[in-house]
Amino acid sequence: MQYSQKVLDHFMKPHNVGKLKNPDGQATEGSPACGDQVSIDIIVNEKTHIIEEIKFQSYGCASNIATGSIITEMAKGKTIEEAKNIGWKEAAEELDGLPPVKMHCSVLAVDTLRNAIKDYELKHGLAEADKFSKEMIVEELKKVIYPQVGEDIVSLKMVKYVGFENGVAIIDVDIPSFDTYRDNVAEEIEEHLEKFPEIKEVKITM
Amino acid sequence: MIYLTNCRTSQPAPEAIEAMLPYLKEKFYFPGNFIKSGTEAKQDLEKFQNVISTSINANSTEIHFTNSGTSANNIAIKGYISANATRGTHIIVSVIDYPDLLANAAFFENSGFSVTYISADRDGFINLEELKDAIQTDTIFFMTTLGNHTTGTIQPLKKIREILDSADHKIAMHVDACEAYGRIPIDVNELGIDLMSISAHKIHGPQGVGALYQRKGIKIGQVNHGVSRIDNHETGGISMASIAGFSKAVELISANFDEYSQKIRDLSNYLLEQIEAKISHTMLNGPRGEKRAPHNINISFDFIEGEAITVMLDFYDIAVATGSACASQGLKANYIMMALGRTHEQSHGSIKFTLSRYNTFEEIDITVEKLAEIVQELRRRSPLYNEEN
The missing domain is CATH 3.40.640.10 (Type I PLP-dependent aspartate aminotransferase-like (Major domain))
Structure with missing residues (x-):
């Protein structure tokens, strides 16, 4: 397994590193405990809704830094609608691919960008805060990547059941007991669902 | 290399x-x-x-x-x-x-x-x-x-x-x-x-x-x-x-047992001494002195992640290992670091140097010089670090 030359280029000389003074939108996703965290600041033209300035910071591995660099490059100069539509596979392709085990870095970078845009939209009355529902849990599970193949666990049909009742989210995942990534998948699910204050407890069965 | x-x-x-x-x-x-x-x-x-x-x-x-x-x-x-x-x-x-x-x-x-x-x-x-x-x-x-x-x-x-x-x-x-x-x-x-x-x-x-x-x-x-x-x-x-x-x-x-083991210990001690003198916010993992195998130096660098350090050092043809989850087989934090009461960040930010009699003091100087630059650069990129740290 090795990084593409483009990943290494963006890692060694990343674009748009830093913070912005008085950003219009800001988001920080991931956590140091999980080994990766990304922050994105954006400045958006109020009339055109074009992202005029964008900066990122990353605590993470080489691919985490490279995806932060590429996602900010891709979003710069785009309208917020265009930028929201950048997908994690597209970002990975822009880097000439990522090893499957590193695909979650692209998901994290895209998620952070979308949340920075959301932050801007909320502050400017362009969107309303999402109302929590079971569907949002499923959407969040689409961000959990099975590292063996670099696809999300929902697309891979590994998620057999999603339930939510009285603050308890119940997730049933089909993954063998000997799977190297079993603990990682469980940790990733918990980390992704932590952001919902409505969820008091996550019960994962495997 | x-x-x-x-x-x-x-x-x-x-x-x-x-x-x-x-x-x-x-x-x-x-x-x-x-x-x-x-x-x-x-x-x-x-x-x-x-x-x-x-x-x-x-x-x-x-x-x-x-x-x-x-x-x-x-x-x-x-x-x-x-x-x-x-x-x-x-x-x-x-x-x-x-x-x-x-x-x-x-x-x-x-x-x-x-x-x-x-x-x-x-x-x-x-x-x-x-x-x-x-x-x-x-x-x-x-x-x-x-x-x-x-x-x-x-x-x-x-x-x-x-x-x-x-x-x-x-x-x-x-x-x-x-x-x-x-x-x-x-x-x-x-x-x-x-x-x-x-x-x-x-x-x-x-x-x-x-x-x-x-x-x-x-x-x-x-x-x-x-x-x-x-x-x-x-x-x-x-x-x-x-x-x-x-x-x-x-x-x-x-x-040549005494000569070799002393040389390795001298190199390790020099590496540790140089890192501690030139790079802030570091922590040695494991004991100091005679109760430590002479070839091993394991250090956690705060605010940054180990895989990034190893890949950047590799760019300069310097090979080291890390306890970071990102570099592990199952994407898990190093079980030893966790068992020794380190935080996830300290585990992810740990670098293990294991030396041999074939290493030289000059190699240690080059490693520490590059490492200091890399740590500074990765900290500049890290949302966990600010100048006041």
């Missing part, structure tokens, strides 16, 4: 490679009886056993060559426990031991044996009080890693032996010494070791060969079945060339 990951594998000594060549060319025979090709190989094998046994104050008949250190661990653990299961079914190991030991403990646990996992303190020394309390009437086996592969911690085997001997029945002690052997003196009699695994490729011998020390009188069952070329422990064909290279690597170390 500045190679600072000798715990993974080490550069074979030129003399060891040279010693292998006759066994790849004209002396390609397996040991045997009655005909010259076999008897000569057998004599050579006994000579090699003697070199290894002398280095640990054992007898040559107590040395069994294996295909690796891991194979030696499996033969020792599975062999001893299976042969002694009628005496008891309780095993003791620590949570910070080498994966070979923990995987075998899990294997026996799944097979109906009971296992006590004892903890370790912040520097990686196993908890001796817990060990005392863990001993039961049916305890038959204790195993540990002499020089911890992550923190370099040297376990106090003499004290451990005394504790094991306080039981009113025999508890065998198996030691994985692959990290420590050739770097610290090991006397199997003084330390009371019953079984011990060592490996050639970590001490400038060839890859694909290890050895098991089995104290006379310690019975182990057969683990590998099939044709016997050397003995019934590692069955099947075994490389005489690799054994010859292993033996030569040990000869070199034995002849």
